[in-house]
Amino acid sequence: MRYMLLQNYGEVESHCAPMTEWKPEEVQAHIAFQVALNQELIERGELVDAQGLAGPDAAKFVVWDGSEAAPVVTDGPYPESKELLAGYRIVDVESPSRAIEIAAKASAAPGPGGAPILQPIEVREVMGAPEPEM
């Protein structure tokens, strides 16, 4: 079964400062943690995809009514940027509990002073294909 583990820009539970205010070595340690987690998931045969998304300032919102009029495109920065997606992992695991375990690990990514940032990870099952009728 596949799960998408989503990370939003939303405030982390530990209320630590935004990453731009960390020390360089703290940022480095955080990135190294994410890379190592991805490598571990590859080695366990579980990683499908992992992507970080470009910042919310570059986000665009598109709405169109299908008419002759041009679509409405709203540029960022978006006032509710905390609700936007920052990145995700898709994992292919043998049980729901393993997906939770991976999410827990991701949540404890190191922040300032090496303390876990307690990032909330949204765990969503990816729709699969229907079972055969038998």
Next chain:
Amino acid sequence: MSAAAEDPWRALAPRVLGALARRTGDFSAAEDAVQEALIAATTAWPGGRVPENPYGWLATVASRRLADQVRSDRARRRREDSAVARSAESDPASGSDDSLAVILMCCHEVLTPASAIPLTLRAVGGLTTREIAAAFLLPEATMAQRISRAKARIKAAGATFDLPPPDRMPERLRVACHVLYLIYNEGYARSGGTELASGDLSAEAIRLARLLRATAPTDPEVTGLLALMLLTDARRAARTGPAGELVPLAQQDRSRWDRELITEGVLLATDALGHGAMGEYQAQAAIAALHDEAPSHEATDWRRILALYRVLERMADNPMVTLNRAVATGMADCPAAGLAVLDGLDARLGDHHRLHAVRAHLLEMQGDTAAAAAEFRAAAARATNVRERDYLIMKAAGAR
């Protein structure tokens, strides 16, 4: 992958691997060597040409690859070098037993299905890691790791490359049947949908089931498994509508069912029934045969299907079987009797979308439209696949 279904090289893979693994005692290294030899074969013999003796060619190249590997590791394993080099000529006489030993090794009970499946497709099916990864929509590196972990697990469990004693053979074959059944389902479930890859996994599973049956012809469950696959595959074209939407059995255009597959499947199912006690695959094949031979959903022999689900329920305590028995009861008897079968399933199945969907269908048959719509909505909210969810949303909308 489709063109390769009749690939002569791939058909040889398990025999060459079996012979090599038996001689060297190192299944994992032999499996790597055969995989490399298969890739070399497509380069050396392009456009479907083959040498005069393809078995000999593949065996020789695989033996050399293995020898190279061993040589590069000389300090650790000097002994094996000469043993492998000596054995470039092989004896295809024991090919059938070797193929069976390879299948049983890949479908070893210490492996989870998620690792047994790719290993079987590579070592028995002769597919490349890249092809397998594409079929399961996984990165190649992830799939490669899954396969090498599977082999490490087999090694750690101390599995030997000998056929099990006859009294243990049926249970080992059951594990192999389960792995092939899951490969079949993976392909069948995705075929006709929006997913790009993998409908051919079911064709590959059928090919592997034929191979398994050729190596273990007297096992009735292996025959039952092949029959079940063919009888299910016969309905494949009718199972999806023009936009890829799911068409349930009751509404399928039966003229689009594949009569040739049905004939072969029914013959196999009948043949399996002649051999001793009935197993799960035989029972499922018998149910599939009754559906395939019925002129319409209503004119189906629901009483016999109901009886077969009771047999299945006694074999394995599986709530999904009980769910199917509820459907059969609803058709053979009346919707209320079917609904009564569902009582008590909530505790065992939890909040499963199938339970809501079956309840919805039975309520609909009973004419209780409002309750049916609510159950269809509940089922749609819990569905874990898009096509089934879309179907359930349509039903909920139509039942209001």
